[in-house]
Amino acid sequence: MRQTWVTPGGVHPPENKIQSLTQPIGSLPIPEKLVVPLGQHIGAPSIACVKQGDIVLKGQKIADPAGTVSAAIHAPTSGTITAIESRPIAHSSGMEALCVEITSDGNDQWIEKSGISDFEHTSSSALLSIITEAGIAGMGGAGFPTSVKLNPGFQRPIDTLIINATECEPYITADDSLIRERAEEIVEGIRILSHILGNPHNILIGIEDNKPEAIAAFEPHTQDTGINVVSFPTKYPSGGEKQLIYILTGKELPSGKIPADIGMVCVNIGTTYAIKRAVVDGEPLISRVTTMTGEACEINRNYDVLIGTPVAHLLEHNNFDAQRCSRVIMGGPMMGFSLTSKQIPIVKTTNCILAPSVEEIPHNEPAQPCIRCGMCAEACPASLLPQQLLWYSQAKDHDRLQSHNLFDCIECGACSYVCPSNIPLVQHYRSSKSDIKKAQEEKIKSDQARERFEFRKQRIELAEKEREAKRAARREAAKQAKASTGTDSMADIVAAAQARTAAKKTSPEQELAKLERAVSSAEMRVQKAQDKLDAATADSETDEKINILSAALSGAQQKLEKARTRLAEHSK
Amino acid sequence: MAFKQVTSPHAHGAQNTAKVMQLVLWATIPGLIALTWHFGWGSLINVILACITAVASEALILEMRNRPIGFYLGDYSAIVTAVLLGLALPPLCPWWVVVVGTLFSVVLAKQIFGGLGYNPFNPAMVGYVVLLISFPIEMTTWVVPLALLPEGVAHPGFVESLKLVFFSAAPMDGVTGATPLDSFKHAAGLTVDQIYQTDSLFSQALFAGVGWEWVNLGFLAGGIVLLASRVFTWHGPVAMLAAMALMSLIFWDSGSSQSPGSPLMHLFSGASMMGAFFILTDPVSSAVSNRGRLIYGALIGVLTYIIRAWGNYPDAVAFAVLLANFTAPFIDNYTLPRTYGHTDRRKATERLDD
Numbered sequence: 001m002r003q004t005w006v007t008p009g010g011v012h013p014p015e016n017k018i019q020s021l022t023q024p025i026g027s028l029p030i031p032e033k034l035v036v037p038l039g040q041h042i043g044a045p046s047i048a049c050v051k052q053g054d055i056v057l058k059g060q061k062i063a064d065p066a067g068t069v070s071a072a073i074h075a076p077t078s079g080t081i082t083a084i085e086s087r088p089i090a091h092s093s094g095m096e097a098l099c100v101e102i103t104s105d106g107n108d109q110w111i112e113k114s115g116i117s118d119f120e121h122t123s124s125s126a127l128l129s130i131i132t133e134a135g136i137a138g139m140g141g142a143g144f145p146t147s148v149k150l151n152p153g154f155q156r157p158i159d160t161l162i163i164n165a166t167e168c169e170p171y172i173t174a175d176d177s178l179i180r181e182r183a184e185e186i187v188e189g190i191r192i193l194s195h196i197l198g199n200p201h202n203i204l205i206g207i208e209d210n211k212p213e214a215i216a217a218f219e220p221h222t223q224d225t226g227i228n229v230v231s232f233p234t235k236y237p238s239g240g241e242k243q244l245i246y247i248l249t250g251k252e253l254p255s256g257k258i259p260a261d262i263g264m265v266c267v268n269i270g271t272t273y274a275i276k277r278a279v280v281d282g283e284p285l286i287s288r289v290t291t292m293t294g295e296a297c298e299i300n301r302n303y304d305v306l307i308g309t310p311v312a313h314l315l316e317h318n319n320f321d322a323q324r325c326s327r328v329i330m331g332g333p334m335m336g337f338s339l340t341s342k343q344i345p346i347v348k349t350t351n352c353i354l355a356p357s358v359e360e361i362p363h364n365e366p367a368q369p370c371i372r373c374g375m376c377a378e379a380c381p382a383s384l385l386p387q388q389l390l391w392y393s394q395a396k397d398h399d400r401l402q403s404h405n406l407f408d409c410i411e412c413g414a415c416s417y418v419c420p421s422n423i424p425l426v427q428h429y430r431s432s433k434s435d436i437k438k439a440q441e442e443k444i445k446s447d448q449a450r451e452r453f454e455f456r457k458q459r460i461e462l463a464e465k466e467r468e469a470k471r472a473a474r475r476e477a478a479k480q481a482k483a484s485t486g487t488d489s490m491a492d493i494v495a496a497a498q499a500r501t502a503a504k505k506t507s508p509e510q511e512l513a514k515l516e517r518a519v520s521s522a523e524m525r526v527q528k529a530q531d532k533l534d535a536a537t538a539d540s541e542t543d544e545k546i547n548i549l550s551a552a553l554s555g556a557q558q559k560l561e562k563a564r565t566r567l568a569e570h571s572k
Numbered sequence: 573m574a575f576k577q578v579t580s581p582h583a584h585g586a587q588n589t590a591k592v593m594q595l596v597l598w599a600t601i602p603g604l605i606a607l608t609w610h611f612g613w614g615s616l617i618n619v620i621l622a623c624i625t626a627v628a629s630e631a632l633i634l635e636m637r638n639r640p641i642g643f644y645l646g647d648y649s650a651i652v653t654a655v656l657l658g659l660a661l662p663p664l665c666p667w668w669v670v671v672v673g674t675l676f677s678v679v680l681a682k683q684i685f686g687g688l689g690y691n692p693f694n695p696a697m698v699g700y701v702v703l704l705i706s707f708p709i710e711m712t713t714w715v716v717p718l719a720l721l722p723e724g725v726a727h728p729g730f731v732e733s734l735k736l737v738f739f740s741a742a743p744m745d746g747v748t749g750a751t752p753l754d755s756f757k758h759a760a761g762l763t764v765d766q767i768y769q770t771d772s773l774f775s776q777a778l779f780a781g782v783g784w785e786w787v788n789l790g791f792l793a794g795g796i797v798l799l800a801s802r803v804f805t806w807h808g809p810v811a812m813l814a815a816m817a818l819m820s821l822i823f824w825d826s827g828s829s830q831s832p833g834s835p836l837m838h839l840f841s842g843a844s845m846m847g848a849f850f851i852l853t854d855p856v857s858s859a860v861s862n863r864g865r866l867i868y869g870a871l872i873g874v875l876t877y878i879i880r881a882w883g884n885y886p887d888a889v890a891f892a893v894l895l896a897n898f899t900a901p902f903i904d905n906y907t908l909p910r911t912y913g914h915t916d917r918r919k920a921t922e923r924l925d926d
Contacts (some may be wrong), residue, residue, distance in 0.1 A: 404918075
């Protein structure tokens with residue numbers, strides 16, 4: 001037995017995992033229409049590379065990643081693109097976002113797949129680009145693009161690879177059933193990960209001891225491979241990345257750091273499996289295992305669901321009873337969010353659809369006042385003081401919230417779970433976090449505005465002084481000229497005229513300052529033109545407008561060049 | 573079709589405030605039985621009177637504050653306050669003492685500050701201290717424990733007790749006397765051994781004081797039940813009792829005539845156990861973190877001992893708790909736990925932006 005460490009706090013909600021484990025992973029008939037959101041991951045939403053009316057094959061790319069932290073998206077089945085428009089998506093706010101709708105042709109015809117049989121002889125960068133192309137993003141919940149995570153850079157060598165098979169949320173069994181049925185493929189995925197990360201010293205599969213079948217399923221495939229299956233007592237939220245790192249290694253992830261900073265990479269089971277499929281079988285990420293459970297559905301089991309399948313399709317095939325249902329949750333009962341519409345599609349991060357009955361998860365009781373009993377602090381896995389955070393949250397005391405480490409809250413919900421006063425604590429923290437972020441952004445903006453204003457004031461004062469100096473010089477010259485008018489010789493007149501011109505002429509320092517100002521304002525104009533052009537490109541304005549803006553930009557650049565040459569000449 | 577939108581977590585544990593309060597009420601029963609056994613029906617009458625007053629006055633204030641009465645009375649917090657005050661008051665004290673004390677507890681100490689969760693001071697102790705300094709005679713007249721009653725004299729029966737509480741003007745003669753702490757304090761010039769030999773309150777006791785040792789054992793038993801049910805953590809009570817034991821050990825003075833008493837006497841006399849497990853554990857007015865509660869509990873232990881040993885009052889849990897209530901927000905500022913991923917504990921008063 002390998003040593004494990006015990007995290008503080010945690011709760012033991014009823015597991016309710018047995019219901020969905022009575023049958024193997026099933027599959028559903030292909031829905032008539034699939035709705036694939038373009039933003040299923042952390043980072044910029046992908047950019048559609050198909051048009052309405054295009055015909056696509058299963059696995060064909062329909063959206064390109066928009067930058068490094070983004071992911072490609074593929075057609076889950078063959079058919080026609082029938083819409084690219086805003087639809088309700090899987091998000092706790094119930095918001096809408098751009099989605100690609102594919103009307104299935106019923107043939108489910110694959111593109112040509114090209115897998116790699118010997119990944120051991122393939123370079124890490126080639127494997128990473130396969131993972132990027134396959135659109136793989138963390139399937140445990142966060143949806144962080146996996147190829148970014150697997151490329152921490154040479155300055156952060158990885159010595160520990162952690163495979164997160166904890167699945168600590170009640171009800172969810174997607175990872176459990178995936179391991180039971182496809183352990184061999186998962187282990188192959190782990191070997192690919194290990195190869196990409198330069199064969200880290202420790203490879204640990206972290207799994208709670210409530211999954212003995214899954215642990216046994218790993219055994220034949222991990223023997224003599226250096227892969228350690230580490231089981232530890234079941235406790236929510238052991239599957240949180242920070243918690244799992246501590247449980248397995250006894251090390252804490254410093255606040256604000258990522259695991260790679262301490263030489264670790266943490267990958268979810270579903271993601272590991274998807275990597276194997278992408279590399280060895282050449283299949284992009286177009287389906288995932290999702291648990292369909294809860295008493296409001298007659299059938300509880302796991303399905304291999306196509307990304308983009310509307311939740312309604314899943315519910316209907318499991319005899320959903322809307323009358324009995326208290327809410328429909330995407331994810332588990334601790335961290336999942338309730339869906340506003342049945343039409344919301346399954347995405348890469350959807351590990352569970354929970355449709356509990358009212359008896360199972362009753363409607364929320366009204367909140368009572370906080371009596372600071374401290375049960376929340378005993379349950380908090382991050383050793384925060386939730387009761388104090390609530391107090392300062394209500395008072396909107398941002399300083400106190402930050403000194404009480406609000407941003408180390410992982411929103412696991414253990415505090416709300418134990419709260420005898422039924423206070424939705426996590427909701428208060430979420431709201432305060434976004435308030436603080438907003439206030440910080442506003443502060444930066446107002447600081448910039450103040451700086452701009454002060455600089456402008458200074459500039460005007462300086463210009464005024466210069467003008468005043470010039471006026472004084474002129475007055476002086478005129479006075480002298482007047483004084484000398486008595487003895488009006490030609491030479492005097494010429495001298496006076498020369499003096500006037502000399503007075504008019506600015507000193508070399510003033511000239512230099514003037515030229516410098518010219519350069520800096522030209523630079524500003526170039527920057528402005530550039531910004532405008534960027535904004536226009538981002539908003540996909542018409543070509544004509546973009547042409548005009550780029551002409552303006554090059555004009556401004558030329559002027560800047562001129563101003564710079566003049567300045568250079570002057571300073572010689 | 574639109575579904576109901578609810579924030580996570582969706583699952584909720586079985587605990588609720590009313591259940592916690594009910595558990596606290598159940599846990600006072602051993603103490604109440606010991607009080608009733610040794611001092612007659614007076615404590616039970618106190619408790620009942622206080623409960624009626626508390627519920628009525630809380631309902632009235634809720635009505636005035638336009639709050640739903642049933643919802644707030646249903647949290648049982650007014651009853652807990654009333655029961656604790658009733659248990660702390662001398663048995664057979666006049667009815668108006670109980671009523672005035674309860675009104676101060678519920679109305680002044682709790683509702684005026686915003687009701688449950690917002691009281692900076694322990695409501696029961698506010699009521700108790702108001703009574704102690706307003707009606708010192710009524711508040712210091714204790715019934716003689718059963719074992720020390722003269723031959724042929726018994727505690728009055730329930731109906732007789734009710735009559736005494738409602739109609740008797742003067743405190744009863746014959747069945748009233750000093751408490752062990754009182755008696756000890758006023759036995760000047762005697763060594764501890766002499767007191768233990770001459771004073772029947774001690775000479776007939778098992779280890780601390782006749783009757784009182786059982787009352788304290790009763791509250792200790794109830795407290796252990798609450799501790800095991802995780803209603804509170806051990807930090808506050810253990811710190812208070814340990815601090816009190818340590819203080820009495822340091823100043824034991826080998827039992828001379830100057831000695832303020834043994835650790836055993838202090839732990840099992842007066843309101844020690846009730847204070848440790850039922851009073852300072854009021855979460856609303858105490859420090860919040862475990863480390864904070866250690867300091868808070870120890871402070872109460874030390875203050876109680878200081879007032880008992882060198883102050884004017886024989887017992888001092890109420891004063892100690894109220895004084896510690898003042899310090900709780902200050903303690904909280906400097907006893908934050910170390911959060912995951914941080915190397916140091918932080919102070920609540922840290923300012924980040926400047």
